Amino acid sequence: MGPTTATSVCYAIDHRASQFTVQVFSGGLLSAFGHSPTIAITDFSGEAQVNSDAPGQSSLKVTIKAESLEVKDDISVKDRREIERGMQQEILETSIYPEIAYECSNITATKNGEDQYLVTLNGDLTMHGVTRPQTVCARVILTGDSLRAFGNFSLLQTEYDLKLASVAGGALKVKDELKFSFNVLARKKE
Numbered sequence: 478m479g480p481t482t483a484t485s486v487c488y489a490i491d492h493r494a495s496q497f498t499v500q501v502f503s504g505g506l507l508s509a510f511g512h513s514p515t516i517a518i519t520d521f522s523g524e525a526q527v528n529s530d531a532p533g534q535s536s537l538k539v540t541i542k543a544e545s546l547e548v549k550d551d552i553s554v555k556d557r558r559e560i561e562r563g564m565q566q567e568i569l570e571t572s573i574y575p576e577i578a579y580e581c582s583n584i585t586a587t588k589n590g591e592d593q594y595l596v597t598l599n600g601d602l603t604m605h606g607v608t609r610p611q612t613v614c615a616r617v618i619l620t621g622d623s624l625r626a627f628g629n630f631s632l633l634q635t636e637y638d639l640k641l642a643s644v645a646g647g648a649l650k651v652k653d654e655l656k657f658s659f660n661v662l663a664r665k666k667e
Contacts, residue, residue, distance in 0.1 A: 488624045488663035490523040490539065495661040497521060497541075498549065502652040514552075514560060520545030523579075525624060525663055532586035537598060541577040543569045568640050569605060577604045579611065592619045596626070607637045615659075622665040629658040 497518040523539035544565055548557045565571045581600025589595045594617045602611035615628035633653045634641060642651045 485526050485528040485535070487666045488525045488527060489666050490521065490661055490663045492519070492521050495659070497659045497661065498657070499546070500656040500658070502654065503650070515549045516546050516564070517549045518545060519547055527624065532594070533584055535584045536582040537579070537584070537600065539579045543571040543575055543577055563642055568642060574605050577602070586617070589616070593617070602632070604637045605639055609636055624663040626659065626661045626663070629656060631656045
């Protein structure tokens with residue numbers, strides 16, 4: 478995945494220099510009046526082990542603190558607190574399932590210009606006590622001592638036994654699909 482070398486290089490994610498969000502979509506009869514919040518994932522860590530000679534032998538592990546999810550949108554403090562409380566206590570149940578983890582050691586990469594790659598990660602996502610296969614496609618750029626990855630993926634909440642939030646007797650509820658977007662910076666470990 479970079480200049481040809483005989484060794485694997487480890488990169489650690491810098492979550493302060495990265496962005497990782499979840500888009501939630503509203504549905505139901507009142508969805509035109511509802512809110513489709515964007516959730517920021519603010520506390521996550523991980524490492525990418527990159528083998529430039531054999532990209533398929535590279536790996537990635539990411540861990541998210543489930544309680545770190547915060548509403549990003551410009552809404553009232555009261556609404557923000559209520560959405561975050563419901564998300565953490567009723568949907569993610571962060572006291573029981575404090576972490577969300579993604580592990581991948583099945584990677585394919587295609588060179589797409591100098592130091593750029595189109596990467597497909599076929600890994601396992603564990604959330605709310607359920608582990609399922611999750612494919613993630615990304616554009617990866619290797620420059621000097623850093624790795625930058627951009628992409629998005631979707632998943633269905635019900636596949637992870639997550640309760641779909643609803644209000645007003647179900648007239649306003651969230652849709653099953655969540656869309657994740659990421660722009661992650663990782664730095665070479667010494």
